[in-house]
Amino acid sequence: MEALITRRGPAALARRICAPRELDDFNSLNPTMAEHVRFLSSRWTLKEAAYKSLSTYQLSTKLTWKSLHLRHLPTGAPILHLDQKSPSVDNPEGAGQTAAGVDGEQVELMASLSGDAGIVVGVVIAVRKG
Numbered sequence: 001m002e003a004l005i006t007r008r009g010p011a012a013l014a015r016r017i018c019a020p021r022e023l024d025d026f027n028s029l030n031p032t033m034a035e036h037v038r039f040l041s042s043r044w045t046l047k048e049a050a051y052k053s054l055s056t057y058q059l060s061t062k063l064t065w066k067s068l069h070l071r072h073l074p075t076g077a078p079i080l081h082l083d084q085k086s087p088s089v090d091n092p093e094g095a096g097q098t099a100a101g102v103d104g105e106q107v108e109l110m111a112s113l114s115g116d117a118g119i120v121v122g123v124v125i126a127v128r129k130g
Helices: 002-008 010-017 020-027 033-057
Strands: 068-072 078-082 107-116 119-128
Touching: 002 010, 002 033, 010 020, 010 033, 020 033, 020 068, 033 068, 033 078, 033 107, 033 119, 078 107
Parallel strands: none
Antiparallel strands: 068 078, 107 119
């Protein structure tokens, strides 16, 4: 991730993968490489894991990096939210129903994130509510 940030620049990578609220958080960071790597690698990892987990729901709109945003509970636990109103390439107005009639509000994303020694591991399980 550090090499990618060095090559593209931290702000350019953040604009590519961060939802609007995440971008605000990124812009308020201490501008060190370590902070940029921590912030961007956690989002990259969980969004990739969510994409794979959500693929079983056959969403009718294409997921983008900005369709998902990461927040944290006061305990530090990650909370990943699917924003079905985020514009995508296929649907500039926002998202709608899935092929099976499941929308983003009906899917809960359970996330786990761990990092040590320069390696970040993330797991996301998409569960239909109800």
